[in-house]
Amino acid sequence: MHVERAPSRAEPDSVWTLTPDDPRWPELWRNIDVPPALVRGTGDPAALATPAVAVVGTRRPSQRGRAVAHRLASDLAAAGWTVVSGMALGIDAAAHEGALAGGGLTVAVMATGVDRTYPTRHVDLRRRIEASGCAVTEAEDGVAPLPFVFPRRNRLISGLALGVVVVEAPLRSGALQTAFHGLNQGREVFAVPGPVDDDGCRGCHHLLRQGAHLAEGARDVIDVLGRQRPAGADLAEPSRLPLAGSPARWIWDRLDLTGLRLSELRRSWAGSELVWLEGLLALEMAGLIVRLPGGRVARRIWVP
Numbered sequence: 143m144h145v146e147r148a149p150s151r152a153e154p155d156s157v158w159t160l161t162p163d164d165p166r167w168p169e170l171w172r173n174i175d176v177p178p179a180l181v182r183g184t185g186d187p188a189a190l191a192t193p194a195v196a197v198v199g200t201r202r203p204s205q206r207g208r209a210v211a212h213r214l215a216s217d218l219a220a221a222g223w224t225v226v227s228g229m230a231l232g233i234d235a236a237a238h239e240g241a242l243a244g245g246g247l248t249v250a251v252m253a254t255g256v257d258r259t260y261p262t263r264h265v266d267l268r269r270r271i272e273a274s275g276c277a278v279t280e281a282e283d284g285v286a287p288l289p290f291v292f293p294r295r296n297r298l299i300s301g302l303a304l305g306v307v308v309v310e311a312p313l314r315s316g317a318l319q320t321a322f323h324g325l326n327q328g329r330e331v332f333a334v335p336g337p338v339d340d341d342g343c344r345g346c347h348h349l350l351r352q353g354a355h356l357a358e359g360a361r362d363v364i365d366v367l368g369r370q371r372p373a374g375a376d377l378a379e380p381s382r383l384p385l386a387g388s389p390a391r392w393i394w395d396r397l398d399l400t401g402l403r404l405s406e407l408r409r410s411w412a413g414s415e416l417v418w419l420e421g422l423l424a425l426e427m428a429g430l431i432v433r434l435p436g437g438r439v440a441r442r443i444w445v446p
Contacts, residue, residue, distance in 0.1 A: 313345050
C-alpha cells in the first residue's frame, strides 16, 4: 500500500506534541481506558478541548448516506459543536467536509504517523482541517495505515466526543467499533436509520434496536447532548455495570454490540456452570445484554 508523506506544512516547527501533563491535553481522554501516552498533530491543538460530536460510518456509503453525514456535520458545526472523525473515505470525509461547510471546527484522528496522510487523496482535505481544527495521532512518525492500528484509533475518536453518531455502517465495521468504544466510555450513541434492505445500514439498525438514540438530524443529537454537561463531567461508566472481577463482568468484558455465541464464551469460562449462569442472569436482570438469534448475546446500548 503506497501512502505519501504529508507535504511541507508538516515541517517540524508546525508539528506539536502533547502529553497528559500538558494543560492543552483534552480532559475527556483522561477518562478512557488506555489513554494515549502522547499524541502528535498539526493545526490548532485547542480544538481538542472543545465540545465535540463524533460522526463516523462506512467507507462505501450511498449518495444518500454521504449527503446525510455532510448535512448533519454542517448543522452540528453551525450550532457550535466540533465534529470529530477519522479522515477515511466515505462518511468520515463527508463529516469533515460538512463541518467545514458549516463554518465550524473539525478534528481528524489519524491512524498513521503525523508525517503521513491516508488516504493520499485527502492531502488537501487535511490542509483544510488543519486550518479549522487539527489532525492528531498517537502513532509514531512513519507508521503506515496497518489494519491493527484502526481499532486503537477508534477509541480516541469516541473518547474526544460527548456523543458518537453512526451514519451507514454494516454489521461488521470500524464505525460500530467506535460506537462500542463510546458505550464503554459512557458516551451517548446515536444512529441514523436507512433502508431496511440495505446491508450498509444494518449496523445502524442494530444499534437502534439496542437502544441507541435515533438521529434524523442534528437537532436530535443536540437535544440529547445539550450544552449543560461540562467537558469531563458525568462520563464515568454506568453504575449498572457489574463489579470488576465478578463473573458477570467477565462475560460483559468479552461481549460486543454485534453478538457472540454463548457456547463459545462458555468454553472459555474456567469456573463452574452455576457461577456462569449466575453471572449471565445478573447481566440480564440489569438490562445490560440482549439475546440474539443463533444462541448469541450482545451488549445493550446503555441509556440512562
